[in-house]
Amino acid sequence: MKKQFSVRPIVQAFFFIFTFAVTFSKWLISSNIVVPVLSKISLHAICPFGGVVSIYTFLTTGAYVQKIHDSSMILMLIFLFVALLFGSIFCGYICPLGTLEEWLGKLGKRLFPKQFNKMIPKKIDTVLRYGRYLVLIIVVYFTAVTTKLLFQDWDPFYAFFNFFTGEVAITAFIILGLTMVLSLIIERPWCKYLCPYGAVLGIFNTFRIFQLKRNSATCIDCKKCDKVCPMNIEVSQKEVIRNHQCISCHQCTSEQNCPVSDTVEIKLIGGKNHEA
Ligand code: SF4
Ligand code: SF4
Known part of the structure; x- marks a missing residue:
């Protein structure tokens, strides 16, 4: 993408x-x-x-x-x-x-x-x-x-x-x-x-209202999100990134470096983390 x-x-x-x-x-x-x-x-x-x-x-x-x-x-x-x-x-x-x-x-x-x-x-x-x-x-x-x-x-x-x-x-x-x-x-x-x-x-990352979520159903496990994260957060290992060190730079998102569309996105707290 x-x-x-x-x-x-x-x-x-x-x-x-x-x-x-x-x-x-x-x-x-x-x-x-x-x-x-x-x-x-x-x-x-x-x-x-x-x-x-x-x-x-x-x-x-x-x-x-x-x-x-x-x-x-x-x-x-x-x-x-x-x-x-x-x-x-x-x-x-x-x-x-x-x-x-x-x-x-x-x-x-x-x-x-x-x-x-x-x-x-x-x-x-x-x-x-x-x-x-x-x-x-x-x-x-x-x-x-x-x-x-x-x-x-x-x-x-x-x-x-x-x-x-x-x-x-x-x-x-x-x-x-x-x-x-x-x-x-x-x-x-x-x-x-x-x-x-x-x-x-x-x-605030632990309970923020708009969360960073990874769709494990579409993720191809390329780990590009991990590589680009300046704070060394293993985005590819989580469905919701609540890490206290996340600086909300959005480098890991599908708009930036995740190669699969709609896979790492900002979504409202709650609801389904991914589609089956
Ligand atoms: S938003 Fe930035 S700091 Fe937070 S997990 Fe993604 S790449 Fe890392
Ligand atoms: S960059 Fe996207 S596809 Fe690659 S491991 Fe991370 S979430 Fe999965």
């Missing part, structure tokens, strides 16, 4: 450029240059994870943690609702750090075609993937205790889009550097092992 046109790379590029434009425009203010609209937006204001780390403080005091805005809470609620419907669309389509990892991964595939994304032994990889829940607990706990945005000093996303501002902590630069280097041999290493926001959204 012919691969259909995908808007995903365009959406990813748009949000990547937009995020960079926001931080660069903010920085230009220090040189008395004001970019209409963009200079008024801050990176914290457009980051939905800011809403997640603020929940405890907001519920107990009615205030946000340092630097967090109403817009972070609104974006958090919007993306939680989208995740309830379709899973981690934010990770697969919007997150600019995920996009950066993906672009580096494309280079890595060329440099290390045999080893790329296959280097970590499965047992170790499975355990490491729960690391992002540990990061989530640590970040939420220490943000609640201090009411400060401590994660900024460890956040590779903040480091990449603010590298020119002089505001980035060395720890964030080190984690960014490691993420970028590892992205050449592992697909989306930050997303898989450490991202606390991916951890939150990934939970």
Whole structure:
């Protein structure tokens, strides 16, 4: 089946450029240059994870943690609702750090075609993937205790889009550097092992309303879906993909890489998984 046109790379590029434009425009203010609209937006204001780390403080005091805005809470609620419907669309389509990892991964595939994304032994990889829940607990706990945005000093996303501002902590630069280097041999290493926001959204994959389903009656067991999955999910072994690591990139679907029509599709929860 012919691969259909995908808007995903365009959406990813748009949000990547937009995020960079926001931080660069903010920085230009220090040189008395004001970019209409963009200079008024801050990176914290457009980051939905800011809403997640603020929940405890907001519920107990009615205030946000340092630097967090109403817009972070609104974006958090919007993306939680989208995740309830379709899973981690934010990770697969919007997150600019995920996009950066993906672009580096494309280079890595060329440099290390045999080893790329296959280097970590499965047992170790499975355990490491729960690391992002540990990061989530640590970040939420220490943000609640201090009411400060401590994660900024460890956040590779903040480091990449603010590298020119002089505001980035060395720890964030080190984690960014490691993420970028590892992205050449592992697909989306930050997303898989450490991202606390991916951890939150990934939970919704287990009960999302529009699920990713494989029709085992038409599947020819070619395993192409497994090969293209950036998160190493064995799509060919499941009828409903509820994996907490799925980023809803839709690469495994029949519209993209599954060669059989109507075999991997997004379908409403419940009902028959496949036709006999
Ligand atoms: S390829 Fe499919 S299973 Fe893998 S992350 Fe993308 S949507 Fe999820
Ligand atoms: S790519 Fe499609 S046909 Fe091939 S194993 Fe996966 S679901 Fe089955």
